[in-house]
Amino acid sequence: MNDIGRLAVCLALLCGVVSIIASVMGGVKRRSDLVRTGEHAAYATYGLVVLAVVILLHALLTHDFSLEYVAAYSSTTLPTNYVFAALWGGQKGSLLFWSFMLTTFTMIVEFQNRQRNRELMPWVTATLMTVSVFFLGLVVFITDPFERLPIPAVEGADLNPLLQNYWMMIHPPSLYTGYVSASVPFAFAIAALMTGRLGDQWIRSTRRWALFSWFFLTLGNLFGAMWAYEVLGWGGYWAWDPVENAAFMPWLVSTAYLHSVMIQEKKDMLRVWNMVLVLLTFSLTIFGTFLTRSGVISSVHSFTQSGLGPYFIGFLLLVILTAGAMVVYRLPELRTSGTIESFFSRESAFLFNNLILVGIAFAVFWGTVFPVLSEWVRGVKITVGPPFFNQVNAPLGVALLFLMGVGPVIAWRRATPRNLWKAFAWPVGTAVVAGIAFAVFAMPLGYAWATFTCAVFALSTVLQEFWRGMRARQALLHESAPRALNRLVGKNRRRYGGYLIHIGVVAVFIGVAASSAFRIEEQKTLEVGQDMTVGDYTLRYDRIETHEDGHMSSLAAVMSVFRDGQQIATLMPEKRFYKKPKQPTTEVANRSTLKEDLYLVLGSFDAETQLITILAYVNPLVVWIWLGGLIMAMGTAVAVWPVASEREARAYASDPMRVPAE
């Protein structure tokens, strides 16, 4: 069975190569039969990769410890859901999983474009299959998940206990989806460069893919933050770890692209810039994969060190140099004559928004690679940790939040003083009042204050847009408020979906600023019955509860939580001790409200004296970050939902006899 798996990945690699050759020849010679052959070979690649994944999953679920991968990342006592997650829990399996996702997306793209974009498709197929062949090549030649042990193991070594968390089922697939689907806009960009069809077509064809990729990158980052918050137990959710940075950078550049592409669609400008952003987003996904798998930069997320680094760097260089050369070659055709009429215009605001987003991405990249650079130049190892990233990115983040308020309401082309007054009087007035109130009643002047004030400004501009649009419909069409709002959003899904996303981002900014600036923390060693205070809460240590099964043992401190003399909760922070490998983990106890989280970590326990040490944090507004993510997800759903005209057009296309309604 496992030999069939090995054979499947080898054949998949072969089919991938056939697909590339046939597609390129079909594209060059304009022969549709070769193009179709390339596409069929891509379908075959997908089928073979699916077969390999199914066989590896079967081996994991049946505890086939003759395979090195199964023995290294699972065991007979590991719960089934984590056995399933072991598919992407180790280096070898995750590369196969990556290939699976990429070939799945390739198949969807082929299916979507079987009748359209026919000139672009050979190059799209060739590009996507080149990326697939790279990953399948690693699977076949370097990291074979079907490698056999000389003597089958009696029992597996188990999955790393830190990964034995329900987020393991959610976070990596989300992030991989975001990473891998960035290949689709990249492939269309390359196809546009190859064919010289540099207009809007490739952008329109990949609009939803770009948003899809961005959405899953957003989710991947947020889910990773939630996981870290729940599991690592240091009271925070983002540590600027190199691998976190690697997931954040493509998100930033992708966000910049989603804004600047609007200018190309409206004004036929920024063709070069948009092309660069798409290429950069994809390159950063490969760079992120390189960071995770090379061991060049130490990170808590890294897979075990491997010799994959040079392959990823080689592939990254190939991508950058090839795509860069193609952009330079097409530069005369990419240049457009679009003009900007004024500094005070939406075009300018979007350009500066792009500058800040790419600037933050660069700052994160710079901080991530600077230790390596320092070692090369000075021979001295240094650390670039959270204080650096916080200090460098805080002013840029505030500037971004401010521009997020300006962009949606400033006029296209040229804003007159009257326009500016009408667009900004209310938001600026609200922000000024809020800023004064914050300074007087709540917080000193600083980044947190600036973030809160700019957040009020950005939120006001978006709410004003909803309000004015709704009122206009009510006044002229005599619609009820809910109906007017519903129709307003329904008729302009992309725009109002984007505004909803902005509201979500504002909530994330507020949560991050509050939880960073106003965190309260206490640490105390307690006897049974003794209490401690943190913020408004009093915590009483009642007893220790223990639990043991074949997989792990745990002990939990039962803590009664009081506020204003009333018991409001019982929290049980835990320590778990896994048996394979022998490793303790922290299970945080968290009482989450809209106002703040009470976050308890059990530090140590002395069995003789029953003394425990508790770390208690009060983290304000953390829930706002997760709610912000939820609002962003809703906004994305609104933005990508097909509008009535598209649904009708598709129905018409699928049934030519049907006459569209007038």
Added chain:
Amino acid sequence: MRRLGAHWLLLLLLAVAVPVLGATQHEVEEALTCQCGCGLTVHSCNHLNCGSGEPMKKEIAERLARGESKDIILAAFSSKYGEKVLSSPTFSGFNWFAWVTPFAAVLIGASILTLAIRRKVRAPASAPVAPSVTPTGDTERRERLRRELDDDDRE
């Protein structure tokens, strides 16, 4: 004048980026990286019996009690563990590049962008009078309605 403005902006950005030097236990712990491999600062490392973080916290407290400044404490740790113990690059020598480069890149980008926009902005005399997209006056509501009723999402 414009160049002067850019320099002020750079100074302002650097000023807000430079950490305020103080000598509280929390600040010193945040300025040092725990050596247990957790990748966090000494303050954030929550391995309570951590073989690295706990002795470092204790030493910081002792040094602060002796009246040592943050700089002296950081220098002492740096000489003991190497520069990698500091959680951020120092403001000296080659490390300046770490701090200055991101802001310099954004400022250079902003300058290029400003020049590019200026070049693209039509000279007012030669430009045809273009109606603003954001409507004004009595036509505003009608124009807004037209925009709302227009399906922007249509391709």
